[in-house]
Amino acid sequence: MDQQKIGRFIATERKEKGLTQAALAEKLGITDRAISKWETGKSLPDASLMLELSEILGINVNELLTGERIKVDEYQKIAEENLLEMRKKEEISNKKLLNFEIIICILGFLSLGAFMGIAVLADISWLLRSVIIGLAILVFGITTACSFKIEHDAGYYMCPNCNHTYVPAMKWIVFAPHMGWKKHMKCPKCNKKGWHKKVLSK
Structure with a gap:
């Protein structure tokens, strides 16, 4: 545009x-x-x-x-072009968000590992060790929550049974078994369970 x-x-x-x-x-x-x-x-x-x-x-x-x-005779063609361009922009935006989610997850695990390593290996008092462990859990919790929010907001999931694309409820994002960019969920349209694939646009 x-x-x-x-x-x-x-x-x-x-x-x-x-x-x-x-x-x-x-x-x-x-x-x-x-x-x-x-x-x-x-x-x-x-x-x-x-x-x-x-x-x-x-x-x-x-x-x-x-x-x-x-002009009336050009309307359909231009409408389709606009829809395709908007879809492309949505895909690019969602891809950036999902890449950001990966970075957040990596930082969360690295922070957890670093803090826990210090807490276990360093010669420090019990109180300071407890504070560091608490801080590690807090940082990991924040990065995990951010990751779930991005996962919910970026893109859609597609049902393998009826090809319906939708945004699942947050409980499915958090608790559904997952494998890569797939989650095992129940489709809100056909009510069948399966491995639903992440897609960037409808």
């Missing part, structure tokens, strides 16, 4: 509606600084605002994402 082109399009359509940046921001419940960033191509509107923004400007979401008015 061409952010500069989209920004110019938003500015043009806003002015045609006789709206200032401040007036548009007020309608959307955001700051005029956010509008300015959109119109200068520094950022894109959040997905949660795109429909409302399009309605205010009298355009549709595909025109917003394309940065121009779309």
Whole structure:
């Protein structure tokens, strides 16, 4: 997506509606600084605002994402291109999050090993040893919780039985048996259990 082109399009359509940046921001419940960033191509509107923004400007979401008015005969093609591009961006974003999860897990285990090594091998008092062990457990707990949160938020899981893609409840993320990027869970659609594979997009 061409952010500069989209920004110019938003500015043009806003002015045609006789709206200032401040007036548009007020309608959307955001700051005029956010509008300015959109119109200068520094950022894109959040997905949660795109429909409302399009309605205010009298355009549709595909025109917003394309940065121009779309002819009726080109609508289907451009809609598909926009969907593919949004899917690609989602996959890249989720892949980065999952890589970050791996780093967090490694740091968690390294920290646990380092703290426990110090607690066991160092010639220190019982009190200090207890503090170090407690700190090790705390750090490991925090990194594990962060890892579970990323695992829940990044991507989806696909049922091997019906190919349904979904975000499982946190209890499945925490307690379901796993093997690599697969978890043994029950599908919320077909209710069958199996090894559900992690996928980056629907």
